Amino acid sequence: MQEISLNILDVTQNSITAGASLIGIDVVTRGSELTVEIRDDGCGMTEEQAANVTDPFYTTRTTRRVGLGIPFFKMAAEMTGGSFSLRSQKGVGTTVTAVFDTSNIDCMPLGDIGETIFLLVTQNECDFVYHREIDGRSFTLDTRELREILGGIPLSQPEVAAFVKEYIAENSPDGREITEREIR
Amino acid sequence: MKSLEELRALKEQMQGKMGIRHDSDTDIKVVVGMATCGIAAGARPVLAAFTDELAARGLNHVAVTQTGCIGICQFEPVVEVFAKGQEKVTYVKMTAEKAKKVIEDHIVNGKVVTEYTIGANLNNR
Numbered sequence: 279m280q281e282i283s284l285n286i287l288d289v290t291q292n293s294i295t296a297g298a299s300l301i302g303i304d305v306v307t308r309g310s311e312l313t314v315e316i317r318d319d320g321c322g323m324t325e326e327q328a329a330n331v332t333d334p335f336y337t338t339r340t341t342r343r344v345g346l347g348i349p350f351f352k353m354a355a356e357m358t359g360g361s362f363s364l365r366s367q368k369g370v371g372t373t374v375t376a377v378f379d380t381s382n383i384d385c386m387p388l389g390d391i392g393e394t395i396f397l398l399v400t401q402n403e404c405d406f407v408y409h410r411e412i413d414g415r416s417f418t419l420d421t422r423e424l425r426e427i428l429g430g431i432p433l434s435q436p437e438v439a440a441f442v443k444e445y446i447a448e449n450s451p452d453g454r455e456i457t458e459r460e461i462r
Numbered sequence: 463m464k465s466l467e468e469l470r471a472l473k474e475q476m477q478g479k480m481g482i483r484h485d486s487d488t489d490i491k492v493v494v495g496m497a498t499c500g501i502a503a504g505a506r507p508v509l510a511a512f513t514d515e516l517a518a519r520g521l522n523h524v525a526v527t528q529t530g531c532i533g534i535c536q537f538e539p540v541v542e543v544f545a546k547g548q549e550k551v552t553y554v555k556m557t558a559e560k561a562k563k564v565i566e567d568h569i570v571n572g573k574v575v576t577e578y579t580i581g582a583n584l585n586n587r
Contacts, residue, residue, distance in 0.1 A: 279502050288501045295530070347498040393510055401513070401528060427469050431476060436517030441472055445464040 281389025282314065282378065285351045289316055289374055290398055292347060296320025296372065299404050300422075305391060306411040310381035311360075312388065317373045323366040331364060351376055358382035392446050395419070400439040412451040419446060488525040490569055491544040497531035503538035504557065511558035512541075515565050524569060537580060543568060552580045 279285050286303065293301045298318035306313045323331065330336040332352050337345030352362040355376035366372040378385050391410070399406045399421050408419040424433060424442070431438060494500070494509045512526050534540060537554035543564070544550050551574050553564060560578055567573045576582055 279498075284501050284506060287496075287506060288498050291496060291528075291530070345498075350498065350502075390506075393506060397506065397509055397513070401509070401526070423466070424469065427466060428473050429477075431473060435476070436513075436520070436522070437472060437476060438469075439513060440517055441464065441469055445469070448463045 279350050279354065279386070281387055282312070282354065283389040283391040283394040285347075285354055285376075286314060286316065286391070287394040287398065288347045289351050293318035293320050293372065294402055294404060296322070298371065300407070301398075301404060302407045302409070303395070303398075304409045304411075305388070306409070307380070308411075308413060310379060312378040312380050312385075313375065314355075314378070315373065315375045317371065319371040322368045322370050322372055324368050328364060328366040328372075332362070348374070354378070354386055358385040388452075391452060392443075392450060396439075396443045396446055399424075400433045400442055410450050410452065415451040417450045419449075488523050489546040490524045492524060492526045492569075493529050493542040493544070494526065495530070495532055495538055495540040496528040499531055499535035500538045500540065503535075503555075505539040507558045508539045508541065508556045508561050511561035512565070515562055516569075519565070519570070521565075521569065534580070537583065540580075545569075553578045554580045554583050 279288070286305070290301060290303065293316060296318060298320035300319050302315070302317040304313070304315040327338065331345070331348050334346050334349040348364070351374070355362045355378050358379040359382055360377040360379050362376045364372065364374050395406075395408050399408070399419070405421045405425070406419070407421075410417045421433065428438065433439065433442060492512055494505055494512065496505050496509065509526070509528065516524050516526065532540060534554070539556040541553045541556050541561070541564070542550055543553065551568070553560070553575070556578070560575075564575055564578065567575050
């Protein structure tokens, strides 16, 4: 994995597989600290599963003996001097939190978080609340709000998906960051 | 700047016309492997290329879906194309560029891009 946003895409797939109906994704930048939190109301894990999930040689799959998504995410955060935590309750859901020190030379770039969020919200049936914040400037995308406006039209409908892509790019503070840099 | 007001207007516009896609109307399914192995190998731009290019061409009869690891991680990004009445085609080591060619040749013109298939890549993993 070469971008934090790819880790986010990967770890969020776990929430989708867990049958979540609502997934919260927070990506908050405060100075050089980047906090990523992914919350779901999926099936959750037993205490034993939750304790073992950061072990790359633990998986509930039977097809092979490794499960690397969470270990990669944990490693990416910890090698910047940051932290990682996972809380889960069977039948309630799972929350994964990773803190990165972006000033550390070992911190991978956040990468194209817009593309990650765009693909997640338009290619899946469950709802998302995405919150992006950079030093107080924030943007929140709630797919429940979009679905209410759309009636029965799916978010994957090409015209709608194209709108969502633009909407994220134009309203997210990441977008403004780029514009400001270009102006300078 | 895009606002939700615009989405409301878009919805009004769309309600008047046909062409809302339902999965039952689709006769071609494109499945992109989006497990850790796929994502690490570059599946995200491949998935984005399929959704963008299909939308740009207005190909509403094609559904794009995702799957987990299918067990051939060394060939990721892997894309499977299921067309009605045809055998499944497995494309390997995909890129956004290759995705566009698969849409052009296979999905639009019905000609499998043999050089990207797993059969053509078994000897150069």
